[in-house]
Amino acid sequence: MYRNKIQFNGKSQRNKFKMAYLISNRTLVKxxxxxxTSLCAWIMYFMYMTRRAExxxxxxxxxxxxxxREIMFESDLSIKADFPSNRTDQKTVAVNPLVSxxxxxxxxxFLTPTVTSxxxxxxxxxxxxxxxxxxxxxxxxxxxxxxxxxxxxEPGYLVYxxxxxxxxxGWGDRQRGITSLYFVSKxxxxxxxxxxxxxxxxxxxxVPNRVDWQxxxxxxxxKSTEINSMNNDRFFQNLKSGDFNQKxxxxxxxxxxxxxxxxxxxxxxxxxxxxxxxxxxxxxxxxFRWAWNDLMKPSLILLKDIEHIVGSSFLIKKGxxxxxxxxxxxxxxxxxxxxxxxxxxxxxxxxxxxxxMDEDLYNFKMTDLPTLHRFxxxxxxxxxxxxxxxxxxxxxxxxxxxxxxxxxxxDYGGQxxxxxxxxxxxxxxxxxEVALIDQLLLSLCDVLVISKSGFSRYASYLNNSTANIYIxxxxxxxxxxxxxxxxxxx
Numbered sequence: 500m501y502r503n504k505i506q507f508n509g510k511s512q513r514n515k516f517k518m519a520y521l522i523s524n525r526t527l528v529k530x531x532x533x534x535x536t537s538l539c540a541w542i543m544y545f546m547y548m549t550r551r552a553e554x555x556x557x558x559x560x561x562x563x564x565x566x567x568r569e570i571m572f573e574s575d576l577s578i579k580a581d582f583p584s585n586r587t588d589q590k591t592v593a594v595n596p597l598v599s600x601x602x603x604x605x606x607x608x609f610l611t612p613t614v615t616s617x618x619x620x621x622x623x624x625x626x627x628x629x630x631x632x633x634x635x636x637x638x639x640x641x642x643x644x645x646x647x648x649x650x651x652x653e654p655g656y657l658v659y660x661x662x663x664x665x666x667x668x669g670w671g672d673r674q675r676g677i678t679s680l681y682f683v684s685k686x687x688x689x690x691x692x693x694x695x696x697x698x699x700x701x702x703x704x705x706v707p708n709r710v711d712w713q714x715x716x717x718x719x720x721x722k723s724t725e726i727n728s729m730n731n732d733r734f735f736q737n738l739k740s741g742d743f744n745q746k747x748x749x750x751x752x753x754x755x756x757x758x759x760x761x762x763x764x765x766x767x768x769x770x771x772x773x774x775x776x777x778x779x780x781x782x783x784x785x786x787f788r789w790a791w792n793d794l795m796k797p798s799l800i801l802l803k804d805i806e807h808i809v810g811s812s813f814l815i816k817k818g819x820x821x822x823x824x825x826x827x828x829x830x831x832x833x834x835x836x837x838x839x840x841x842x843x844x845x846x847x848x849x850x851x852x853x854x855x856m857d858e859d860l861y862n863f864k865m866t867d868l869p870t871l872h873r874f875x876x877x878x879x880x881x882x883x884x885x886x887x888x889x890x891x892x893x894x895x896x897x898x899x900x901x902x903x904x905x906x907x908x909x910d911y912g913g914q915x916x917x918x919x920x921x922x923x924x925x926x927x928x929x930x931x932e933v934a935l936i937d938q939l940l941l942s943l944c945d946v947l948v949i950s951k952s953g954f955s956r957y958a959s960y961l962n963n964s965t966a967n968i969y970i971x972x973x974x975x976x977x978x979x980x981x982x983x984x985x986x987x988x989x
Contacts, residue, residue, distance in 0.1 A: 655750035656718065657689040663697045665755060666729065666919055670934050671953025672757035678790035679759045681710075682780075686764060686773050687743055689752070692718070693794075698918055699928035704935050708796040723751035728758065735760060741769060761786060787960045797939065799824070804936050808911045809943075810835040817943045818963070834909050840882035841909075842875050843944035844971070845955035846891040853894045856920040862951040867974050868896060871948060872903045874969075874976050878946045888944065890937035890955070892917070913937070948976060 659680045661667035668676075677693060684691035693712040695701035707713060724747060728734035734754055737743060765774055780786040797805075802824055806814060810832035811823035846868070849860030871889075879885035888909040889900040897915075901908050916930025934954075941947060941958035946967040949955035959968045969978045 654687070654744040654748075655689055655721070656692050656752070657684040657687060658692040658694055658714070658718075658751060658753045660725065660753040660755050661695040661697060663922070665727065667695075667697065667755065668729070668757045668919055669954065670918060670931075670938065671957060672919075674787075674791070674957050675759055675953055676756045677794065678787050679761065680754055680756060681790045681794060682777070682786070683738070683760055683764065685777070686770055688773070689744075691794075694753070698922040698931050702798070703928075704798050704801045704932060705795045706798050707794065709793050712794055718751055721750035723753060724749045725753040726755070728754060728756040730757065732758075734758070735763060738764060739767065759783075784960045784965070787957060791957075791961065801932075801935060801939065804932065805939055806832065808833050808909065808936070809841075809940070810837065812837045813839075813841070813943070819943065833911055834886060836886055840879065840885040840945045841888060841940075841943065842878050842882070842885055842946040843888045843890070843941050844871050844875055844948040845941060845950050845952065845958070846871065846889060846893065846896045847950040847952035847954065848891070848893045848896070851893045851895075853915050854892055854917045854921065857892070857917055860951075863971070864974070865895075867971060868899060870974060870976065871971055872900065874948065875946070876904075878967075882945075888940055890941055891915070909940070911936075 657680060659677050661673060661676075667673055673695065681691050691710060691712055692714050693701065694714055702713060726734050726737065734756055735758065737746060738760070740746065761780070764770065765778065767774075780789060797819070802814075802820060805819070806824050811820065811825075813836040814820045815822070816838065846863055847860065848863055850857045875887055879887070885907065886909055887900070887904045887907055889896065891897055891900075892915055894915060897910065901910055913933030913936060914926055914930055915933065916927060918927070918931045918934055921927065921930065938954060938958045941949075941955055942961035944962065946969075947955070947959055947962060948969045948971050949959050950971055959965070962968065969976050
């Protein structure tokens, strides 16, 4: 009896210990669950706030980029009728180590019979930015600031170089190199110049706009050096290694390049005091438009070529000119587009029978051509009296497009050439002219389908609208409805 009672008391004691153990375990579990619940709640709250901040950031950035474009790039172009009588009025002198080819001085044949060798004195009327809300943007756009930087005699000049001694790449490569190097010149505090003498002088077709990039004779006497950075990082490594101007104390630094340095230069701590004003140019389109519109405006030759093809009414509507360059008695356009819609496409094949020396790109398959044609035709159904234009590096694509669109296709008969790989051929200067006409036409299109090529991508950057810009890739046509979103299939 007593033993049973002891046993019973022992069992009771063990049960009490078990209960206490279970209770303590349950409490611990509850505490852990509470901590986990609290942690999850904090994580969800943090994700929610991050998402809100991200949405607010993209919304504000989108609005700001639109504001930047509105301030930076809206301009009115007016043309004076005071033209030089001959090309000798232009003083574009190649400097050492650059020696222009003798063929550049020969008389060339232009596409239009009435185009003379004189260049236009184009007057650009710009809307000045007047706001104190953004000091960075004001620093970029202020003409006084730009003039003071260009007139600064120290530390010298940064010159984009493209001559006949080495390859320069196609027109898209050259545009990338020019605009990127112009940005770097601002960071380094150097005046920017351009020497492009192959396959013929760039100033035949583009002349300085807000920045005088042409070389004068005074640079001949200055100490100079050359950096070849075509398809390599030699120039970038020299920028990265420290103060470039101390490492290269030369008054003139010639650079051959086809690279974009913006993203990498913006991460350099050594240049941080100088780059704060340039952080607003995060968007590649804004950055290219800023640089190109600072540097370039079409010459009279190029404007006459375009007017001869599409007519002055279309160019006035697009804002390229504000009055006809030539009267209808002087010249009659091949296609008088007026208020018609222009629907365009670009087909970059690479190596083909027209340009056999080009590289194999594999960006476009000939089976994709009907897809492009049908898409362009579908876009025309909402337009009255549309016209079509297909820029390409392959004659066969041009012929097939003419068969598909008939007399609604703009075909002015320009010779297709690669300006770098065929620069020693006949009529090579006309080949450059055709390339520049094609790109300028693409930039004026109401609907544009680009390819994986800098040539048409930069044309789309120069287009005043991004609403109807598409890309043909892997047999599908896609549209960027928002710069911060991925493309969606059509």
